[in-house]
Amino acid sequence: MALVVITGANRGIGLALVEEALKRGDKVVAVCRHSSSELDRSGAEVIAGIEVTEGASVAKLADKLAGRRIDVLINNAGIHRHDHLGELDFERIRQQFETNALGPLRVTEALLPLMHEGSKVAIITSRSGSIGDNGSGGTYGYRMSKAAVNMAGVNLALELKPRGIAVGILHPGMVRTAMSSSPQAVPAADSARRLMDRIAELSLANSGKFLHADGSELPW
Numbered sequence: 001m002a003l004v005v006i007t008g009a010n011r012g013i014g015l016a017l018v019e020e021a022l023k024r025g026d027k028v029v030a031v032c033r034h035s036s037s038e039l040d041r042s043g044a045e046v047i048a049g050i051e052v053t054e055g056a057s058v059a060k061l062a063d064k065l066a067g068r069r070i071d072v073l074i075n076n077a078g079i080h081r082h083d084h085l086g087e088l089d090f091e092r093i094r095q096q097f098e099t100n101a102l103g104p105l106r107v108t109e110a111l112l113p114l115m116h117e118g119s120k121v122a123i124i125t126s127r128s129g130s131i132g133d134n135g136s137g138g139t140y141g142y143r144m145s146k147a148a149v150n151m152a153g154v155n156l157a158l159e160l161k162p163r164g165i166a167v168g169i170l171h172p173g174m175v176r177t178a179m180s181s182s183p184q185a186v187p188a189a190d191s192a193r194r195l196m197d198r199i200a201e202l203s204l205a206n207s208g209k210f211l212h213a214d215g216s217e218l219p220w
Contacts, residue, residue: 005029005070007052007107008077009044010036013124013172016192017074018044024196026072031061052077052103053095062110070114072199075104076124080142093141100145105152117164120202123153124195127171127212132219150210150220157208166207170198173213 004021008014009030015038021028028044035048047064051057079099081092104123115121127133129146153169160167172195176185194213201215210218 002026002071003029003068004072004074005031005065005111006074006076007031007050007103009046010034010039010048013175013188013191013195014076015039015042016188017076017195018042020189020192020196021072029065031077052107053098055106058106058110061107062114065111065114068114069116070111070119072120072122073108073111073115074122074124074199075107077103077107078124080139082138082142083140084138085140088140093144096141096145097148100142101148101152104149105156108156112160115163115165119165120168120199121156121160121165122168122170122195122199122202123149125149125153125169125171125210127218130210130219153210154208161204161207164204166202166204168199168202168206169208169210170195171210171212171218 004026006014006017009018010032018028018030019042022043030039030044030046031050032048033051035046039046047061050061077099079096081096083089083092108121126146128143129150131147150169153167157167172191174185175188175191191213198211198213198215210220212218
């Protein structure tokens with residue numbers, strides 16, 4: 001039974017990842033700022049009150065997990081704010097960098113002493129962070145913060161390889177959540193199933209790749 005730690009676990013893709021990991025027989029620690037009734041009923045161990053943008057809060061998470069061996073860390077916590085040229089709110093952009101780019105790096109560094117050879121780190125990013133795939137512009141803070149976390153993921157993959165820890169940089173696809181209600185979006189449960197398949201396939205051989213949940217490689 002693997003120990004899987006998932007951030008941003010109270011709703012959307014995070015909650016679906018919790019439920020999928022539990023279905024697969026894993027022990028799940030669900031990390032969030034505020035829990036939800038759905039998460040409380042899931043059967044996961046819930047650690048609420050964790051803010052990934054604050055070092056002291058992340059240190060508290062590390063203290064609560066001390067003595068355990070983490071097999072899979074899924075950095076899922078993220079925020080999306082719409083912004084466009086001519087009406088940019090730089091504080092909102094900064095908040096997205098703190099959560100989307102620095103958050104996964106902060107959590108990974110804090111929990112690294114609890115990982116071992118064979119552990120895996122997954123970063124749930126977005127195709128919106130692809131420079132090569134950007135055909136529409138806009139959403140400056142979200143796009144830029146996701147491009148930044150993609151770079152963080154590649155750095156982590158290179159530095160953690162000698163320790164035997166693989167890193168996946170994963171786009172969940174267009175998912176039907178509070179962030180997206182597009183008719184093309186798929187249910188969060190479907191995306192979570194595919195993401196967990198990609199994490200199961202993750203190894204040092206494909207560490208650091210930017211992958212769609214369907215397994216296809218995405219342009220940087």
